[in-house]
Amino acid sequence: MQPLRIRKEKCGIRNCGGFTFIELIMVLFIVGVIAAVAASATFYRTDARELGPQVELFKGHLRLAQAIAMQSDKNWGIFVIDGSTYCLFRDGSTDNRVLFPGENTLTYSLPSGFTIGPAGTIVSFSSGWGIPSTSASGWPAVASNVALTMTKGSDSATITLTKNTGFIP
Numbered sequence: 001m002q003p004l005r006i007r008k009e010k011c012g013i014r015n016c017g018g019f020t021f022i023e024l025i026m027v028l029f030i031v032g033v034i035a036a037v038a039a040s041a042t043f044y045r046t047d048a049r050e051l052g053p054q055v056e057l058f059k060g061h062l063r064l065a066q067a068i069a070m071q072s073d074k075n076w077g078i079f080v081i082d083g084s085t086y087c088l089f090r091d092g093s094t095d096n097r098v099l100f101p102g103e104n105t106l107t108y109s110l111p112s113g114f115t116i117g118p119a120g121t122i123v124s125f126s127s128g129w130g131i132p133s134t135s136a137s138g139w140p141a142v143a144s145n146v147a148l149t150m151t152k153g154s155d156s157a158t159i160t161l162t163k164n165t166g167f168i169p
Contacts, residue, residue: 051152054114058150059159059168061088061100061108062123066132066166069125075138077124080148081107083115092137094122116150123148125166132166 062078065088069076079094080086087097087107097106110116123146125131126138133141146161161168 048152048155050111051114051150051155051157054110054152055150055157055159058086058116058148061086062159062161062166062168064088064101065123066125066130069127069138070130073127075124075127075133075136077122077133077136077138079123079136080116080119080121082119083117084110086116089124089136092124094136110150114150114152116148118148121146121148123161130166131164132161 065076065078068090074090075092076088076090076098077094078086079089085107087094088100089095089097099106100108122134122136124133124136124138126133126141131138131141132146133139134146142161142163145163148159150157150159159168
């Protein structure tokens with residue numbers, strides 16, 4: 001019986017089990033395409049990314065006004081003063097302004113470049129029930145959904161209050 005011999009073959013330039021130059025170039029090309037797509041998503045459309053948090057903050061302010069109205073005997077609401085500021089008010093008067101939690105001024109100013117409209121819009125909520133109205137007094141209730149639009153640059157978002165319930169999707 002002869003011992004098992006393992007043959008060692010010499011590896012030539014063409015048949016060593018590595019990657020070819022073409023394969024390396026293709027991998028680098030694919031990595032470059034993925035990096036370009038990721039970079040374009042990062043550097044472009046910043047308006048759209050900045051708009052979302054401001055819209056959610058405004059919705060939160062509307063929900064706050066409704067929640068307070070439902071727990072009190074006074075009407076509460078939001079008054080869009082102009083295209084860039086709004087305030088929280090109570091007692092059926094837009095002049096009776098109240099601080100938003102965490103704020104130190106009676107009006108909230110949107111960051112530069114943001115607008116909300118239409119300007120002069122009043123959204124109030126009736127005491128006890130929280131039914132939306134477009135009058136500071138809270139009456140009459142709105143007959144249809146109320147829509148406000150917030151914009152930043154070329155991007156915009158619509159905030160809708162559902163009639164009768166004040167639900168904000």
